[in-house]
Amino acid sequence: MPTPLLLAIGAAGIALLLVLIVRFKVNAFLALLITSVLVGLATGVPLANVPATETTPERLGIIPAIIAGMGGTLGSVAILVALGSMLGRIIELSGGASSLAGRFTKLLGPRRVSGALTAAALVLAIPVFFDVGFIILVPIVYGFSHAAGLNPVKFGLPIAGIMLAVHVAVPPHPGIVGGAALLGADVGWLTILGILIAIPLGVLAHFVSKVLNRREYPMLASTKEMFDAFGGGDEVDAAGASAAKTATKTLAPPSAGMILTLIITPLVMIGLGTTAATLLPADSALRAVLGFIGAPVFALLVTVVLAGYFLGIRRGWSAAHLSDVFEGALPPAAIVILVTGAGGAFARILTESGIGKALADTLLATGLPIILMAFLVSLALRAAQGSATVAILTTAGLLSSAITGGGYSSLQIVVIALAIAFGALGLSHVNDSGFWVVTRYLGLSVSDGLRSWTVLTTVLGVAGFLITSVIWLVVSAAA
Template structure:
């Protein structure tokens, strides 16, 4: 069945509407909702019930289920391994007390008057290997401790810390949304890492400054949080900093080394390997070392020794710590894969191509469309991972048609990531974690956290768009 351009776009919009309805109104689990929507959209758009083999005149046409399988498989080929390894590294750092070491050292170096900026720097670094929700909860004891010493409420230090952590989470690999989006678009993870890390520096400063301005206004603390805050440091405290009695936090240098090690290896493969002739030993070696999977395997091996074995952890405990990272990672992996399936359906049905043609007709630059579509999806259903992977699938035909170079393709992926940063509100689990621990009501959360994430998302996009305009398309 062949549909006109406008009909394909309407089917695509209806599919996205159905997805949002299932997730938001009926509280359906995101993985199942994505697979179900993919089936419905594929059937309505005219995909065959089963694969039609290629003939002398026509190429093979995938059936609905076969297209979904291909989309999941194509996305998870690298995403599953990256997310699982990244979760393991983050969990070892988390349970070893690395967060406390990192934030404590930066606070001492910058002094009591600059504690807020010190915590933002520490949080930005910690957020690279640790997922947002877990990373923020790890830092809550540090936020509470410094707030009590300074005689301030937790939101003073907690708001900018949460802002930079979420900004890193949506744009810097190995976090699942950006890795999934990169896989769908065929973007280079190394270039995404370099670009997003550089942009994260001004974003960290902006998070600190915007939060400081927001905090000029006094926000009443929820009674439950007030009680938790007042009891902090006493036997009544329910917040666990992660270290067991008698255990000592690792040195800050060790934690920094483990976080930066995979990033340095990835950058070697991206920036240094091309300097050597293709096919040479040096080129091949550096290219392999720079693969994100290899870099994370090396970093985890180093963490197992430096944070585990050298500090007295048994092999059994190390295994338990790494195993404990996988259940949460599994859910994220499946949702990312389902996002890839939805993207494949949109491509196979021609909906993605129709969207690309419509975007071309409006004259809207693909970099702007990348940000706006992701932002709208993020606001509508709450999950940055779903927003990023779905947007990447929608824009894949448009990006492919432009024949962009690796750097500009990476910039499109980063723009999608920053779209997933903004407009965090009540349908986002991160909204509830931040507001609960900082003692904000829903109304005050919408006045503080939602504007902060949106400002940071827009700022990240503007920097990304400027780079996209300046750098030639073929680069």
């Protein structure tokens, strides 16, 4: 199919999705699936799988591609969202979130809480994947928001922004590590420069979010139900959460230190796993053990079990009572899981249709300077198919021959890799599973998510590229 037609269909598909959700209020899960089918039909994705031949690879049909996209996304997100919701629920019902929020608010003062949380998120994001880290920090965001009487987007927006910036630009995260391997970039320098650039981006995320938060964003009903329940309201849910709150009122709340320990536990475990994978040889038995311990699903599972004991059983809850609390966390989590999975399905259709490659090929034909081209190709791929990791890897693959054969120094290649990374940071929107995780947990509608989260990620991406460009000029002058 001609490139202009592919690009037009891609733009029309995204526009249709926005119109369905924003104008006609179609459920986001259904709108994503409907648009996926229509884009697949319009771009000639086969109705059924086409077997591979000697000259062509296998092509997935529309429905198999949707299933593969949703399954691939849910495989990494569903368990984490469910366990994270359970952890948040028991922290809230035990009184732990209020205890922690009150303690830190008293120590730091209400005006400094957002900045302190953003700085902590920057550090915690280095060893932890974006969606995992954000889900783990949601209970803290909700707790501080209740203590301050604010919408959770006030604290959650800058936290999510800096965590995503670190995720795309700092090893050991998969996109930048894979991109470095394709380009032959030095991972040590990449880590140093990535963290140095992330620091001013953290400051920028804090202040840009303050500007964006001057607007009041009405909270989605599904998120409001979860947020109100987290705050200790008197509503009765299907799992008997009201009874849990009543029982908890007779107990002293757990200490802030206990809650902070539970929040840090999975982060430390995950950090051990990623450090072992970086420093230890592939055949090391210790690396295998630490990799298992540091798997995000296992780390969160262990933490939920510990929370169940220390915040529940040890404080007098029965096993049945604890089971009800955990069960009550799952219905709101299911909404986040399904919409996130549908976003992955839409992204897979865009990839199978060739729309992403068409965008990249169009930019490559312009003859732009290599660092600007790296940023724009990655940004275009990010906008087209949603995944920052895929955008980084695809761009690095497309440009690898030009970069490795272009006579660039080691530091120049590192800077080009960072330009690719910051291109993948911007334009997070409806085809990005991270967009749905952030907006659903913070209670943002699609239109409000585009006004806030999409704007923030794009500002951070452009700012990261501008800093990278300055470094490029310095490194090139010294070469």
